Amino acid sequence: MQLVKLLGKSFPLVLWHRLRSAPFQENKGQPPASLRVPEPYRRRSARGRPPRPPHSARHVLQRPPRLLAPPRKAGPFCGDGLLPSLVAMPxxxxxxxxxxxxxxxxxxxxxxxxxxxxxxxxxxxxxxxxxxxxxxxxxxxxxxxxxxxxxxxxxxxxxxxxxxxxxxxxxxxxxxxxxxxxxxxxxxxxxxxxxxxxxxxxxxxxxxxxxxxxxxxxxxxxxxxxxxxxERRPPPPNQSTRSQPLQAAGFLHRLDRLTQDVLAALMAAQRGGVQPGQFVPVAVDGLRGEAQGLVLSRPVSLAELSRLRRQFLSYAKMHPGDGEENLPQLGSMFLQYLSRNLH
Known part of the structure; x- marks a missing residue:
């Protein structure tokens, strides 16, 4: 469910609204420290205006906003803590x-x-x-x-x-x-x-x-x-510095095949006369459980389904989990992701 919430269709606009509506009075027109973008990577337009809000969830997957951590407490090393037993060459x-x-x-x-x-x-x-x-x-x-x-x-x-x-x-x-x-x-x-x-x-x-x-x-x-x-804890790696996880070619192929089969089942159900508001069962190999499916509130095109499928695959490749063992769970999460974004 956390993956579905993260990749929700309204997530980019909500995030942009938070950035635009954050209080600016405390620092004389500057946003709070927890919402500031690092200076070397701050995006500026040619006319000095702020960048436009992200237009899709795919933008969030490829270029997530870089937000600073909350300010450190006063005093030397109080923000990171001292670990005398941790030995790391600096x-x-x-x-x-x-x-x-x-x-x-x-x-x-x-x-x-x-x-x-x-x-x-x-x-x-x-x-x-x-x-x-x-x-x-x-x-x-x-x-x-x-x-x-x-x-x-x-x-x-x-x-x-x-x-x-x-x-x-x-x-x-x-x-x-x-x-x-x-x-x-x-x-x-x-x-x-x-x-x-x-x-x-x-x-x-x-x-x-x-x-x-x-x-x-x-x-x-x-x-x-x-x-x-x-005697100081090293900084934890983030998404920009962490090495990408290695995945087996079979896992990526099976995940790609599973999502294609789900789209094919949905398109076949629409051609068969499924009306908006009806439950569409999806019976494909690789899904966990018996009553797998979703409710389509409106007719959807193959282009829209393919766009959502690419967004889900781009995130799943970065967070493979347990690989082959996690494939049925990813299939169920893909159906939930489609249900959340097809309104």
Missing amino acids: LVVLCGLPGSGKSRRAEELREALGAEEGGERRVFVVAEAAAAGGGRAALRAEAERLLSRRDVVVVDAGNELKSFRYELYCLSKHAGTPHCLVLCPGGAPRPDRSPLEAPDPRQRWDWPLFTAPADEAEPLPLAEIRAALF
Whole structure:
């Protein structure tokens, strides 16, 4: 039933109505934090007007809205909680202008973190100079190759753009490791480099944020950095960073065949003279139960049924459940889905 409610025909309009009717008084014209879209992926039109509402449930399946989690509580790490027993090798992202001492801070982190655990912990420094030929793409690829649950990766680069810092944050989510951001003050901008977009600790890809001392002789706050890296729960993966489940070809073929048989039975019943409001029994192989069917309140075309079938298949492929064992249940849910959307 949850699947049917999620894919209901009126779900996109209800969601759009919630976004348009949310209270805007508390933040001077800004929507509440729980409904804000992340800045790098916020959709804007050419004239500055908000995008049009989604026109079908298929839009929701392919491009779900990206909603931020509720704001964290005050205090360090109170929103995520501390787990001293959880050991996961993290990602450290350095940020700053050229000449701010990022390479020296990266070496300081490598020596401090590598000396722990009896020297068994490996610390890799991904330098921007080593990936200068490939730009940000080569830097991201090298960090992704080294990132794992066993090693520490320090990205020694300017990372001026918050969109690129968000990409690194998604890498840590995909690997299931914590991450932190270290801002190196000072330095001077260059005409050939992008301007620095200052980190905002209110954004999840810039949190937790640590600022290196302006005096290079002073050490980094290593105790706080260790707590953020090794005693904090890693961010849970979401739909954009989770690997797609592998499915057997036989399961997809049987599910596709089952939904086709259901549509064929409905079209045959309409050609046989079924009137609107009558119960249409559907007897096809693969359905669980004896009295399977639905009530058609109006005549429906094959094109409309095929559109609803594609929407259901796109969601079922992303949530296969128990595979072959879940096929009869998916068949019953497909009938319920058709009943909800054929009004």
